[in-house]
Amino acid sequence: QVQLVQAGTEVKKPGASVKLSCKASGYTFTTYIIHWVRQAPGQSLEWMGWINPGNHNTKYSQKFQGRVTINRDTSANTAYMELSSLRSEDTAVYYCARDLISDAGSLDFWGQGTLVTVSS
Amino acid sequence: SSELTQPPSVSVSPGQTARITCSGDALAKQFAYWYQQKPGQAPLLLIHKDTERPSGIPERFSGSTSGTTVTLTISGVEAEDEADYFCQSAHSSGTYVFGTGTRVSVL
Numbered sequence: 001q002v003q004l005v006q007a008g009t010e011v012k013k014p015g016a017s018v019k020l021s022c023k024a025s026g027y028t029f030t031t032y033i034i035h036w037v038r039q040a041p042g043q044s045l046e047w048m049g050w051i052n053p054g055n056h057n058t059k060y061s062q063k064f065q066g067r068v069t070i071n072r073d074t075s076a077n078t079a080y081m082e083l084s085s086l087r088s089e090d091t092a093v094y095y096c097a098r099d100l101i102s103d104a105g106s107l108d109f110w111g112q113g114t115l116v117t118v119s120s
Numbered sequence: 121s122s123e124l125t126q127p128p129s130v131s132v133s134p135g136q137t138a139r140i141t142c143s144g145d146a147l148a149k150q151f152a153y154w155y156q157q158k159p160g161q162a163p164l165l166l167i168h169k170d171t172e173r174p175s176g177i178p179e180r181f182s183g184s185t186s187g188t189t190v191t192l193t194i195s196g197v198e199a200e201d202e203a204d205y206f207c208q209s210a211h212s213s214g215t216y217v218f219g220t221g222t223r224v225s226v227l
Contacts, residue, residue, distance in 0.1 A: 035216065037218070043221075044206060044218055044219065044220050044221040045155075045157075045163065045206050045208075045218040045221070046218065047208075047215070047216040047217060047218055050214075050216070059213075059214045059215060061215060062215075095162055095163075097162075097163075104210070105150075105151050105153060105168065105169065105210050106153045106165055106168035106169070106208075107153070107155075107163070107165060107208070108165050108168070108174065109165075110162035110163055110164075111162065112162055113162055
């Protein structure tokens, strides 16, 4: 069965960076885009960017441009999202989700999310 | 505007119909998608390409579109439908955007 496995929690200090992982299984990794979406407490979903694991193409939200890097390791079926210069407003649950490359648009399966807390 | 706007909340009695709107310029040219999110859970895809229901989604969930507004309709609302609902679309540039979210309360 399809799985997107994410680590549980991260605690970081302001100014630090965090690198989150998303391990995929149950499907062919290179046939789906991986998106990263975050949700601050009590807030809506916020799209951050995506990566095409097959060709390494990426697209980022302008809001996070320069601060976010999305990467992948196809040998490990894992996508990564690194966010730098963390501030308290970055405290959120960070989700990865997949999107079929040949019919892109919908995020049809989501990981359980990683809670990132930024606090001094 | 690249925003997608939803009403903050909708209240409905069991068995009645709930309608949630999502408005934005992107919807005139791009498909809309709907997600349901219950507390402590990841979002679940309910509707894709404006009106299509993925396998396993109950028939009481349906989507429609008119111009720059899309609507999620829940017919015969059940207690388990109490959740947050989000619309989403994609720009031709390849960026994605989510709506502001709507909390559905079942009275």
